[in-house]
Amino acid sequence: MEITVAQKLDALLKLQSIDSQLDEIKKLRGDLPEEVRDLEDEIVGFETRISKFNKEIDALDTEVNAYKATKKDSEKLIQKYKDQQMNVRNNREYDAISKELELQELEIQLAEKRIREAEFKVRNKQTEIADTEGAMNARKKDLEVKQKELNVLVAESQEDEKQLVGQRDKQAGQVEERLLNAYNRIRDNSLNGLAVVMVKRGACGGCFNVVPPQRQADIKEKKKIIVCEHCGRILADVEGK
Numbered sequence: 001m002e003i004t005v006a007q008k009l010d011a012l013l014k015l016q017s018i019d020s021q022l023d024e025i026k027k028l029r030g031d032l033p034e035e036v037r038d039l040e041d042e043i044v045g046f047e048t049r050i051s052k053f054n055k056e057i058d059a060l061d062t063e064v065n066a067y068k069a070t071k072k073d074s075e076k077l078i079q080k081y082k083d084q085q086m087n088v089r090n091n092r093e094y095d096a097i098s099k100e101l102e103l104q105e106l107e108i109q110l111a112e113k114r115i116r117e118a119e120f121k122v123r124n125k126q127t128e129i130a131d132t133e134g135a136m137n138a139r140k141k142d143l144e145v146k147q148k149e150l151n152v153l154v155a156e157s158q159e160d161e162k163q164l165v166g167q168r169d170k171q172a173g174q175v176e177e178r179l180l181n182a183y184n185r186i187r188d189n190s191l192n193g194l195a196v197v198m199v200k201r202g203a204c205g206g207c208f209n210v211v212p213p214q215r216q217a218d219i220k221e222k223k224k225i226i227v228c229e230h231c232g233r234i235l236a237d238v239e240g241k
């Protein structure tokens with residue numbers, strides 16, 4: 001059985017009514033859902049930064065340990081050379097060992113310098129972590145407050161919303177797909193969420209531009225789906241008169 005245009009318009013009007021009620025519920029929540037999402041994103045950003053700093057600190061610690069090992073090796077060599085120096089047979093041997101000793105002393109100085117540099121970097125990163133954590137904790141407190149507010153609002157309307165969402169799914173199933181897509185598109189582009197409106201006092205109920213009498217007559221006939229030539233909303237019927 002063919003569905004008439006009047007039936008299609010009726011189904012769309014019912015869908016619009018459900019969606020408008022859902023819009024009202026969302027309006028009550030205001031910007032809170034978005035604010036909560038933004039704060040959550042920000043906190044994730046802080047966490048990423050902290051974990052990056054920690055990885056850099058780990059790399060620096062590894063570097064420090066490597067230089068400490070180098071230092072220890074040089075110290076052992078120095079001890080060995082000093083022992084050898086006690087038992088040299090001539091000046092040439094003594095000088096050769098002295099050169100080796102000097103070389104290892106330099107190695108130690110270089111390692112100590114590198115260790116100091118790395119430790120300085122570690123301290124800077126630790127400061128940055130502490131600052132980031134401070135900022136993050138402030139955001140977490142903000143989030144907690146906003147989340148609580150939102151939870152209260154959601155709890156108040158949760159049941160209604162659930163029912164409406166169920167009704168919406170059912171009603172959307174009553175509308176043919178092509179028409180439903182058009183409806184959703186118009187709704188997305190409309191600030192007040194209205195895709196289907198009535199003609200009220202000779203004007204489009206969505207944008208309030210005048211609808212000419214002949215067009216009103218066509219709308220009342222419901223032979224085809226007519227949209228407002230100004231805003232593109234579907235004009236379901238003419239109210240009153």
Ligand SMILES: [Zn+2]
Pocket residue numbers: 204205206207208209228229230231232233
């Ligand atoms: Zn309009």
